[in-house]
Amino acid sequence: MQSIAKFVTQYAKTIIVIWILFFITMGYFAMQLPSKLQGDGFFVKDDHIRVTEELSETFGLPAKTIFVLFEDKTGPEIERVLSNLEAIEEINSIASPNDVEAYNRDHLSYATLNFDNSVKDYFPIIDEIRDILADEEGIEITGEPVISKDINVASQNDLMKAETIGVPIAIIVLLLAFGTVVSSLLPVLVGGATVVAAFGILTLLSGNVNLSIFILNIVPMLGLALSIDFALLFINRYREERGQKSIEEAVQVAITTAGRSIIFSALCVMIGLGAMVVIQVEIFQNIALGGSIAVLLAVISGLTLLPALITVLGDRLNKWRLIRVKTTAGRWRSFAGFVMKNPIKIIFVAVILLGLAMVPIKDIKLAIPTVDSLPTSYEARQAYDTLTDEFGLGEQATVFLLAERNTGWTDRAGLQQMLDIQEKLQADPRVKEVTTMFTAADIHSVDTWEMVNTNPQAPGMLNAVAENFVQDDQMYMVISIDAQGASTEAQNFVRDWMDQDLGVEFALAGQPKFNQEIFDEIANKIGLALTIIIVTTFIILMLAFKSILIPLKAIIMNVIGLGSTFGILVYIFQYGHFGLPEVTIALIIPVIVFCLVFGLSMDYEVFLISRIQEEYEKGVENTKATIDGLVSTSKIITSAALIMIVITGAFAFTDVMPVKQIGIGIAIAVAIDATIIRLMLVPSLMKLFGDWNWWLPFVKRKSKH
Secondary structure, three states, X not given: OHHHHHHHHHOHHHHHHHHHHHHHHHHHHHOOHHHHEOOOOOOOOOHHHHHHHHHHXXXXXXXXXXXXXXXXXXXXXXXXXXXXXXXXXXXXXXXXXXXXXHHEEOOEEEEEEEEOXXXXXXXXXXXXXXXXXXXXXXXXXEOHHHHXXXXXXXXXXXXXXXXXXXXXXXXXXXXXXXXXXXXXXXXXHHHHHHHHHHHHHHHHHOOOOOEOOOHHHHHHXXXXXXXXXXXXXXXXXXXXXXXXXXXXXHHHHHHHHHHHHHHHHHHHXXXXXXXXXXXXXXXXXXXXXXXXHHHHHHHHHHHHHHHHHHHHHHHXXXXXXXXXXXOOHHHHHHHHHHHHHOHHHHHHHHHHHHHHHHHHHHHOOEEOOOHHHOOOOOHHXXXXXXXXXXXXXXXXXXXXXXXXXXXXXXXXXXXXXXXXXXXXXXXXXXXXXXXXXXXXXXXXXHHHHHHHHOOOOOOOOOHHHHHHHEEOOEEEEEEEEOOOOOOHHHHHHHHHHHOOOOOOEEEXXXXXXXXXXXXXXXXXXXXXXXXXXXXXXXXXXXXXXXXXXXXXXXXXXXXXXXXXXXXHHHHHHHOOOOOOOOOOEEOHHHHHHHHHHHHHHHHHHHHHHHHHHHHHHOOOOHHHHHHHHHHHHHHHHHHHHXXXXXXXXXXXXOOOHHHHHHHHHHHHHXXXXXXXXXXXXXXXXXXXXHHHHHOOXXXXXXXXX
């Protein structure tokens, strides 16, 4: 670190110029990122995708569908609109309400625009559809591609809204911490450079990686908050050293001391992010990638750009003083003394508070975000709700069964096997209807099928029906079950049938299968992800602090704090408090919040314990070292936590529900960690365990005086 510190101070101006050029270049690419984002990231490369692609390519079933909802439109008016839409070459087929009676209800009707697998980017197509419909009254479009595009737009609006709220408040917090305009704006400047650079790099990677629309919110949330936190720690340490040292020397000491804490903190965060990679769901891969880039850049900017700017600015860092910052060391020392005198009482109260916050977890309900993620003010959401209420869209789950028989399906044995599968499905009480080539032809036996098909009066009359369901060695059936597609019952139906022996190779698709794959992938891999986080964090903290107890306590307290956070989230969202509607918790929230906050909360652990360790290594007794560490870091931890809460909590005022839940979840977790855990539980336990805090086998410590 010493050589890095000397290099940064020696070539400060060169480093600033390099960063300016890098910022301009990445800024150019960053502006293109929103157009590169597709989908919500809920994607598992498994049976659902494979079967859906096969059904589209082999049988011509739609890969995706856009619904056009008509209100108070006559048949000729509908035909005229659909005729205009036929000009869009990517549309594979159109189903009109003039041809399908079920697509009509009183004054409402809808058409479907069907697409095959050749379409990769729906956003330009949706723009083209909206351009064609721009002058039409009483016509709206919806469907998964439209909802995805509108969530993209809503996410961009949310980002601007959150930054408008969060950044000014963060500057105020920094102003209260530092007192001067220049020192308060510097962390925000560095944070902005970090986020823009991260967006630029993600744009360059977008050609090889599918990126979720939620990246647009997660990366700034993480990159800006961490950059400002790191800068706050660095500037605070620099100011401490500046009183006795030159500008260059103070910067170098800050790099070697605060820089060490920054690196360890970032490493803990990246472990949490990296552990998500084991869960093979695209959104977790995206957040792991985008978050890791943001954290890495936050470290690089915090250890190069920030110290270079401070070196060049020198004492102008204190220019334009608006507030005379008073020392709070006396109050913090009194607080630390109170904690040291009453550790058992404080632990008891803290555990009771955290335990009470955990109680609502028993009612937690997790769901994959769907159209509910989109605010009700958007046309696509309103149209989807209308289709659900008036036409029952989504009330019955549809499952597709695709089976493969090496010798084909058209011989007698193949026909009988197909009929046996159909009858077995029909015997399941959860199944409302099975559509096969037999049901389509209203034939109930193989004998009847063969007799009709060989009728000399109408040879091969059933071939056209068969071709809709059988191609070479492939055959599919459509199963309607009496459950909503997103329900647990639908998922259990799929799980039960995946284990059935039908005598042939088969796979399932449809919304129940899609949901089951997402849920099971997370359930099967979350244990491994948490194990990676906990074990790796333990090893890193053990090596950093040469202790067994310190990392063990940190992990246990983090788990307790996160448990309390999830309980509060259930109280806010599922119980519908603080003016919010009752909604389920997005399935991704526990994973993302745990993985992110487990690392983020280690920031404060590292900040606090590093200072305690510095004093302890000098020969200071454990209790006094704890008090001194608490006094010197409490203000900075409180300020850093406030900034993290402000930046992430600002997303509480956004409209996309999963983003709102992530922002509030991180803000609550950080608030709990920086107050109850870091300022109460940690010092209390440090007091109780005494010198045992610093015990590590085969490591000798200096005797304390």
